[in-house]
Amino acid sequence: MDNNWFILSDTTQIDSPALLLYKDRVAYNINLMLQIAGDAERLIPHVKTYKMTELVRMQIMRGITKFKCATIAEAEMTAKAGASTVVIAHQLVGPKIERWAQLVQAYPQVEFVSLVDCADAASAYQVVFLRFGLTANVLVDVNNAMDRSGHPVDDQLFPFYQSLFRYPYLRVLGLHVYDGNFRDADFAARKAKSDQAFAGIKVLLEQIRTAGLPEPLVIAGGSPAQTVHTLREGVHISPGTCLVWDWGYGEGLPDQPFQWAGLVFTRVISKPKAGFITVDLGHKAIAAENPIDKRVKFLNLENYRCVSQSEEHLVLEVSDWDNWKVGDALYGVPYHICPTINLYEDAFVIQNGEWVDTWNVIARKRKIAI
Structure with missing residues (x-):
């Protein structure tokens, strides 16, 4: 291994501080992400780490066409880069809802999706998309033990999910389940915690199927949990940091090289x-x-x-x-x-x-x- 892989032959034209991106290493990481997923169709990678059009296009060239993002600007960048599906991984509020509708209007070839975890947000989406004459694609955001956002896993979760089908300008696609809090260095410990938290999702999925509702899309995890969720049949994974990696994940996730x-x-x-x-x-x-x-x-x-x-x-x-x-x-x-x-x-x-x-x-x- 070349221990001096990072050294530049000429630094005279690069001002400091600067951000350096090693393209061949990015390509290696994309390949490894694909190997972990087993299939490009299972991947919905997050763009928030790098925020660059060219990195989205590098993945599209490898057959990855669906992406996740954190902001309207990231969604617009990803759509311009040629994505087929863009998931905005936030419950949108205020002017962001109208901006989302404008994105849907401006890029009709792209399937834009956002998150919802309460009736107030669903009603706000309904009002704006009614005015635009468009349909809002949504995933129910589930609070899967991280306590950051999402509907809690309780006896009201399925009734809430079911209630969204009564909104004529909403189209319910499935579930967003993010468990970024499980970062144990030991894979077995990380998997055990993720499995325990996912048990409630399995119950919810059975309730959805028993009710005869459309088969839900399930997007789970980020970079730490991708090696866990790839073991779940039918679950899509959404790593993002793994394309460039960092000291924190490199130190904390030894099973992901x-x-x-x-x-x-x-x-x-x-x-x-x-x-x-x-x-x-x-x-x-x-x-x-x-x-x-x-x-x-x-x-x-x-x-x-x-x-x-x-x-x-x-x-x-x-x-x-x-x-x-x-x-x-x-x-x-x-x-x-x-x-x-x-x-x-x-x-x-x-x-x-x-x-x-x-x-x-x-x-x-x-x-x-x-």
């Missing part, structure tokens, strides 16, 4: 005192929601400690201070890649150590056109 494909590039900008260097990788350049020692792992630096971070600076205590000079480059793996990518307008695409292209992180915007 995806490759780091997105790095941050930074430079030494000061040596303020003996034993300390400062790089230009502040809060504005890497996700900073975790403790300071869980934000970045440098690949070409050993025996160091992150001391402090501010908006533009990251101070490191290093053991080989004399070996570093102002202007030297460091390459880091973010602990959490999703919000890190969101901090950059563009990604520098790297192949064979060369900068070959620049891809716009277009869906970091809250609005593209709609």
Whole structure:
């Protein structure tokens, strides 16, 4: 294995901090995601991690045509890229409902879907789509033990699901079941927790079938649980981070050998005192929601400690201070890649150590056109 795979042959034209995207590693990760799923039709990958048109198209070229997203802008980007189905994995409120209807109107060839977990939201969807003369495709969002969103798994869940068929401008497609809280490093432990939480979904599915309702689409899990849910017959999986991976998932999910494909590039900008260097990788350049020692792992630096971070600076205590000079480059793996990518307008695409292209992180915007 090439331990220096990340090193660029020429850094003179790349300003720092920067986001580097290693295209061949992304392609490897897409292949592995397909192997885990067993079939491109089972995949509805999430685009929120990378937010780039070109990465959606790389997957479409491999037969993946259905995607999940988190924002209207991500939905618009994915539709423009050529997706057949786009699931907006939120219960939409306020102006977002009308923007969703505008997307449906603007891209009639695309099946747009959103989530619903209560009667208030269903009624709001009905009002807007009635006005547009369109149909809102929905999945019932189920709170499958994560307690973040969704209808609880209780004796009111099936009656709620059944009630949605009375809305003439809603089309009920099935269930959205996200269990991103199960992240045990041990696969057996992760599977046991996911299986326990999914037991209520099995009961719900039986109720739906017994009632003679249409066979539901079931979308379950993200990157951590994809290896669990792929074992469930008829369940679609929606990983996303696995396309670029990060230090956090790489450390916590040893059963999933995806490759780091997105790095941050930074430079030494000061040596303020003996034993300390400062790089230009502040809060504005890497996700900073975790403790300071869980934000970045440098690949070409050993025996160091992150001391402090501010908006533009990251101070490191290093053991080989004399070996570093102002202007030297460091390459880091973010602990959490999703919000890190969101901090950059563009990604520098790297192949064979060369900068070959620049891809716009277009869906970091809250609005593209709609």
